[in-house]
Amino acid sequence: MTRLAARLLLVCAGISLVFSAFPATSRAATPDDVLVMAKRIDDIISLDPAQVFEFTGAEVIANIYDRLVTFDVNDASRLEGGAAQSWKISPDGKTYRFTMRPDMRFASGNPVTADDAAWSLQRVIRLGLSPAFILAQFGLTAENVEKRIRAEDAMTLVIELERAYAPSFLLYCLTAGVGSVLDRELVLAHEKDGDLGHEWLKQASAGSGPFSLIRWRANQYVILEGDSGYWRGAPAMHRVILQHIAEPATQRLMLEKGDIDVARDLSPDQVGGLAGLSDMRILHAPKGTLMYLGLNQKNPILAHPKVRKAFKLLVDYRGIGDNILRGRGRVHQAIIPKGLFGALTETPYRFNPERARKLLREAGYESGFAVTMDASHGSIITEVAQALQSDFAAVGIEAEIIPGDEKQVLTKYRARNHDIFIGEWGVDYQDPHSNADAYASNPDNSDDARFRTLAWRNAWAIPRLSELTASAILMRDQDERAELYNEIQRRVLAVSPFVVMFQSVDLIVERSYVSGLVWGPSFDSNFYRGAVKRPHSREK
């Protein structure tokens, strides 16, 4: 028996020996010319600019493609030239003439021409995928797009519209992913069955931007390579890698070990633990996503104007912001997020249960009522929902939280089967119409309506406000247009069934040897080109 014990001991010793033999091969910091970011990237379903509509995908293509028009990341109300250097608008406001930037080249070496730009825009309409509406809303269809968007010569792109829209409206729409200029020749070389190269481009790149795609592996990584000939100047990083690390705790470990340079999905707790460390830099980047409650007007109680108002007074904006969001959101109550032109930053509502109670009494619900609240589980939304639940309970409103998977909750919301929906909504493009059209437009409130905006989802019938919103895209003077959006926001703030609470803020932690990354005001204005790593001075 003792021999057996001795043998067992030997086995154990052997194993620990194997363990201790490894450290020599296991340690390596990230190379100086490679930037590694940990991020959840499981939202990417395609990297074709005509299809991309997800946060991560939008960020990636913003670093691969030049768009016709861009905006100043420090002041989004200032438009700048991208692939188009300048533009002129005809006196009747219907024809836009863009002059392309000279001497630009795609990563393939092909020159960037107006022809490429025209074809790229036409392609978005012809494919008709999720983000196509951003261009289609200008009356563009597969039938007319080739006539309306065309290259006059190699350097001049002409867009001719039916109506005289607000110039800022069209230009901001061209700053979206659908405004990316694609390498026509390269994409068409990969066309299959008339798909305009769509299948191929889902996992490839054909742009003139600072980076090219080496590989996207779903749920694993995106590897980008810098283009040395980029017109604004070559990126310092040879490669930028987005590594899919789903677990925030793991992201933090890897950041501390120096296996990654930037962590994108840390929780406030984890970030708090890193505060004050000299080798970490904590950044807050406000994004165009709003967290809000949608009160379904099909529910007669929630349809009472005083009840709607009461809900706006029952949110402990500051308490939730300080205790739950902790840096991941800031109080914002209007429907257009800060960072877009025309945004209203007033926050007239404060947590006031006494006034809410009074309003409920006047509405005839002195003793409260019961409602359900749909919230997707496993996210910050659930925590906010729980906080709201207890605040509501103080005035007798019994809110039952129905947790569900995000897609499940959305399916129910889209079918107008909810009482209260709590969730988030991000702007689709950097123009105020994006959100005004969602929250303040509902031309047809019937169940089989064609346009199913957020107002429709909450059965909020607003024929007059819808008209006002529609008129704002035709207002050619930009200041007057901004004023009109302020007006729309104030109305929504006063009477709508929407309780907009917070604008999301991205929490980003960089190792302090990294600098030059740009975290812009929208999810597709995070730019990697300027990223630099200070070599040799690393702590480890």
Added chain:
Amino acid sequence: MSRIVNTLRSLSGLLFSVSLTLLGLIAVTFFIGRVVPIDPVLAVVGDRASADIVEQMRVEMGLHLPLYQQFWDYLGQVLRGDFGNSVLTANPVSEDIRRLFPATLELATAATLIGVVLGVPMGVAAAVWRGRWPDHVIRVVGLVGYSVPVFWLALVGLFVFYAQLDLVPGPGRIDIYFEETVPFVSGVILLDSLLAGNREVFWNALSHLLLPASILGYFALAYIARTTRGFMIEQLGEEYIVTARAKGMSPARVVWGHALGNIRVQLITVIALAYAGLLEGSVLTETVFSWPGLGRYITSSLLNADMNAVLGGTLVVGVVFVGVNLLTDLLYRFLDPRVR
């Protein structure tokens, strides 16, 4: 002659039951996928698509057809080896599985090896020294192994061995800079890197495998050690053992030769079950270690209502399970004289 007929008969019976099992699996998964309150079109076109696009996609996906016809069409597709495309990865599901399953296979095999190599001797030792300190120690070790959630062990493992002691590298199958450096042959990186003659990648991959395989291996070990102990205690109480001992046979031969020899069939069933369980892909461990395996694939597909991927993945798990069981059956024929 009659023996051949018998073999053929049992073989066709086997084939029939296997295909029936798989058909049932497809049917159940398919209908569950259609019953869940998630609009599959939503997964494809996203939350912002217009009503026209949604309708167009519904027709394109065949969702406007009656359910039985959808199922029939899908079945035909599967029989042609076409699982359709995954929404999440933009790839054919069969291609995804071809790429991800080797990662799970690599991890599960390493974990099972660890579980068997350590678990069986531990179970034997615990049985031999029943009620004494080695037994107590092994039982506590086992208890921790099967009562503590494995993802928690994984996180603690990362914290201790990666963050604190710096003994192993962080999550992932290899360091991220080595990705795309070794050509894909089998998908098992340890093998592919050797085939490519890239020793740096081989050692890197092995060091990455060590911790997750040990964590899952510990889990398997706990299970295997516990059952081995039970089987052994039963055997050691048998009369033939007493006889062998009385004849003056060495204790080692009694334990390893006679007792262990007699429980090998049961033991193989246990090991096969543990292996098959690990081959399904352990979702949480794969998540914690950012291990691009099958479990994570099926789960994230499920959460996104990516039904082609879920169906394809589930079917592969089913085939693997049935396959492992068949293999075990075959092994019995060699090991158990009564079945022969």
